[in-house]
Amino acid sequence: MIENRDVAVVGGGIGGLTAALCLARAGAAVVVFEQVGRPREAGAGILLMNNGLSVLGGLGLADVLARAGHPLRAATLHDADGGLLAKIPVRDCGPGLDYALMLRRSALHQALLDAVGAEPRITLRLGTRVVAANRDGKVTVESAGVRETVDVDLVVAADGVHSTVRGLGDFGARVRDLTALSVRGMVHGEHPALDGLREYWSPAGVFGGAPMGDGSTYFFTSATKRPLPHAVALGDLTRFRQVWRTALPPVGPILDRVTCFDQLYVTDILRVECRRWVDGRLVLLGDAAHAMPPNLGQGGSSAILDAAILAIELAAHQPVDEALRRYAARRRPAVRAAQARACRLLQLTEAPPRGLGPVRDFGVRLAGRLPKVSAGNGVLQEEPAELYAATVALAG
Numbered sequence: 399m400i401e402n403r404d405v406a407v408v409g410g411g412i413g414g415l416t417a418a419l420c421l422a423r424a425g426a427a428v429v430v431f432e433q434v435g436r437p438r439e440a441g442a443g444i445l446l447m448n449n450g451l452s453v454l455g456g457l458g459l460a461d462v463l464a465r466a467g468h469p470l471r472a473a474t475l476h477d478a479d480g481g482l483l484a485k486i487p488v489r490d491c492g493p494g495l496d497y498a499l500m501l502r503r504s505a506l507h508q509a510l511l512d513a514v515g516a517e518p519r520i521t522l523r524l525g526t527r528v529v530a531a532n533r534d535g536k537v538t539v540e541s542a543g544v545r546e547t548v549d550v551d552l553v554v555a556a557d558g559v560h561s562t563v564r565g566l567g568d569f570g571a572r573v574r575d576l577t578a579l580s581v582r583g584m585v586h587g588e589h590p591a592l593d594g595l596r597e598y599w600s601p602a603g604v605f606g607g608a609p610m611g612d613g614s615t616y617f618f619t620s621a622t623k624r625p626l627p628h629a630v631a632l633g634d635l636t637r638f639r640q641v642w643r644t645a646l647p648p649v650g651p652i653l654d655r656v657t658c659f660d661q662l663y664v665t666d667i668l669r670v671e672c673r674r675w676v677d678g679r680l681v682l683l684g685d686a687a688h689a690m691p692p693n694l695g696q697g698g699s700s701a702i703l704d705a706a707i708l709a710i711e712l713a714a715h716q717p718v719d720e721a722l723r724r725y726a727a728r729r730r731p732a733v734r735a736a737q738a739r740a741c742r743l744l745q746l747t748e749a750p751p752r753g754l755g756p757v758r759d760f761g762v763r764l765a766g767r768l769p770k771v772s773a774g775n776g777v778l779q780e781e782p783a784e785l786y787a788a789t790v791a792l793a794g
């Protein structure tokens with residue numbers, strides 16, 4: 399049981415804030431340590447699949463998120479000429495769980511921060527960096543040059559792909575650079591080339607995105623194939639545009655809306671795998687445990703699922719060690735399967751063997767006709783309707 403226990407959550411990102419909410423609903427006293435002093439516009443847009451939405455809905459955030467975003471019931475994959483390769487419907491998992499949502503990351507973050515602010519069992523300490531933590535639940539933080547140490551019953555490491563806490567415990571962690579670059583941005587207006595959730599598989603790599611429901615459009619591109627990495631390294635927007643305009647003319651007007659390279663978010667794609675997610679009172683969650691390529695749109699939702707399942711297992715089982723064992727046993731294989739798929743998809747989109755792009759596209763066209771192909775088959779990890787009910791039940 400987690401009721402009345404003291405929990406420290408390291409990191410106030412998607413995973414950490416959701417974990418704080420779920421654990422507080424289950425009765426824990428939670429302090430969130432976030433190194434950043436002021437929440438910022440983090441990384442453009444985000445696609446939340448219905449598994450992640452089920453938890454956020456269970457926390458009472460469905461309406462605020464629906465108002466902030468754009469619901470999507472299918473994704474379409476296209477070749478470089480715009481021809482349809484496949485249409486992938488979002489799996490209908492019941493009322494309110496039959497769509498994915500595209501929205502600004504800042505809107506998601508703000509919705510979570512508002513919910514955290516309204517929860518008396520959570521203390522949010524911004525501008526506070528965790529510098530040490532051990533398996534006995536001792537956490538040392540630094541804020542404005544002052545250090546202090548607190549003792550807690552559980553330390554949730556939700557501190558992202560470059561996790562500090564992961565490096566302090568015995569997790570058997572491996573971090574791999576997948577030598578892939580992603581570039582993301584937001585532009586004003588809605589654009590015919592991205593009038594729904596679309597992804598183009600072109601010789602230059604992937605270009606995709608969707609409207610965000612607020613009169614702007616989110617786009618993402620890979621920048622792994624030459625000469626794109628060079629253009630990105632130099633911050634050369636003209637060259638970047640030119641490469642994409644040649645590979646995929648319809649996206650030209652979207653990139654024309656970007657006025658300087660600094661408006662883009664450039665990210666190296668890493669894969670994190672950990673043999674263990676628990677070390678004493680330290681437990682990993684989100685990207686700290688399992689960062690994956692963005693190709694499935696499952697990284698954020700997986701962090702949200704971790705948060706809910708951690709609280710569900712802690713609420714249902716004691717001692718804490720047994721609940722943590724159950725959490726890791728339930729989440730680790732499920733996430734690994736999603737992560738493996740995301741990696742295969744990255745390979746497929748970025749690196750078809752020379753000259754085999756058309757063969758790949760033909761295969762995708764055929765696969766797209768199979769009745770079972772829907773966004774979610776095999777990647778949702780948990781049954782969304784059940785997760786929604788279990789999240790609601792946390793508040794008891």
Ligand SMILES: Cc1cc2nc3c(=O)[nH]c(=O)nc-3n(C[C@H](O)[C@H](O)[C@H](O)COP(=O)(O)OP(=O)(O)OC[C@H]3O[C@@H](n4cnc5c(N)ncnc54)[C@H](O)[C@@H]3O)c2cc1C
Binds near residue numbers: 412526529667689
């Ligand atoms: C290019 C790209 C596109 C993506 N698109 C999608 C998408 O469309 N849909 C989706 O579901 N996922 C997507 N993802 C994945 C998603 O962004 C991540 O999986 C998600 O943000 C992970 O959340 P998190 O809370 O685990 O980590 P983070 O969001 O990284 O949060 C970690 C937090 O911890 C804080 N922190 C770090 N160290 C410390 C410390 N020592 N002390 C205190 N605080 C600390 C950080 O400041 C940060 O706020 C994408 C990822 C990439 C790279």
